[in-house]
Amino acid sequence: MKPTRHLFTAIYNRRSVRHFKPDPIPPAILHQIVEAARWAPSGGNSQAHVFGIVTDEKKKRALAQAAGGQMWIAEAPVVIACCAKLYKPEEESEFSQEVNRLRWGKEAYDWFLSCPNPYHMALLFMNSTPLIPGAHIQLAAAAHGIGSCWIGYLDIAQASDILQLPEDVRCYFLMPLGYPAEDKRRPRKPLSELTFHDTWNQSWDAATAYPSFGQLVLRPYQPADEDAWLATWAQVAVTSRAWVTLHQRKPSYKREALELVAEYNGELVGFMDVEVETELGELGYAKDSCCGFVWELGVRPDHQGEGIAKRMIAAAQEWLSARNIRRMEFWSMDQRAQGFYEHLGMQELERHWQFYTSLPQDVTQRMREQDKFGLQVAFGNCPIDELPVLNEKYGVREPLICVGYDYRW
Ligand SMILES: Cc1cc2nc3c(=O)[nH]c(=O)nc-3n(C[C@H](O)[C@H](O)[C@H](O)COP(=O)(O)O)c2cc1C
Known part of the structure; x- marks a missing residue:
């Protein structure tokens, strides 16, 4: 559904x-x-x-x-x-009569009251x-x-x-x-033709100040967006394998970052956060040039496949170019995201496994006894070939391949 x-x-x-x-x-x-x-x-x-x-x-x-x-x-x-x-015309309440007189004017209302068939009046009203x-x-x-x-x-x-x-x-x-077997949008007059401000001859500025419905708007994230950002993020995160930890605040960044949101009909439908690497190797995997490291990228499920992620990536490209950065790194464990990055022609940088595991019981027991440290969740990674050995040794759960992509222009 x-x-x-x-x-x-x-x-x-x-x-x-x-x-x-x-x-x-x-x-x-x-x-x-x-x-x-x-x-x-x-x-x-x-x-x-x-x-x-x-x-x-x-x-x-x-x-x-x-x-x-x-x-x-x-x-x-x-x-x-x-x-x-x-209502039966003869049973019309005093209040209803008063309202009708006020609305239509006494003359018009009395004319209606005098119509030969009082039922016709109720029918129209x-x-x-x-x-x-x-x-x-x-x-x-x-x-x-x-x-x-x-x-x-x-x-x-x-x-x-x-x-x-x-x-x-x-x-x-x-x-x-x-369920529709056709889809045809009919045109609408511009909002400026359908509104006025205070009096007939004054136009309402807001009618032309904001984008009309049906236009995708990319703009910087603002603190007031936080609730909508989290709600959108949550919808994306539960339908994707890209995230393993829950955001309860909008992430913020130490370095300069582009925090972009996509808005459609006034609703937040997409987000993209890119942090700028200032020293080689600080964030990126490739070591030949600094990158824009993509921490967050998502489009609300009911708007996927509409080219919104592509538009955000293009906007990030432009923003990074102005800072003399000509590449981005995207990492994801989500196969649909990987397919999308490949479709955009990104080059694979590296791949590795990520998984949940448990430390051996003697280790966790010692941690608990010595340091009162109860370790419940361990999340780790390993090179592609090592998974069978690690699985034998520690047992791995929900292993997923994380792929890093390099996008250059
Ligand atoms: C009160 C009212 C009565 C309507 N009566 C009919 C009708 O009898 N037959 C019809 O095909 N469409 C009817 N329409 C649909 C309108 O033609 C339609 O809403 C309008 O052309 C705008 O198109 P849209 O609804 O696809 O945006 C009616 C719409 C309203 C609001």
């Missing part, structure tokens, strides 16, 4: 989907999506929204007919009928009731990679008949849900 998306990525990746795969939506996921609607806000917490979960093929086809014959709707494994429970909970449904679905589409081109009376709704419940919109 694909990982769930973070909020802003889900917002950015949501599209109206009009062609679905037949794959069913797992019930627990569908429940979570509809539960998201339950927590939507509503005027006076009236919670007048009701959602029909329609999976019956005949009913889905009938609803698609009621939607002006948009028959693709029936392709979706689930169609949500977004309904509202109408309740149109917006399913919209916010429906938006929750749409975004919750997007977070699971499930596509949806608002359907407002709908014969409300006909759809409500098909669903056998009581007179005071109307189906205002349909929302087909399913």
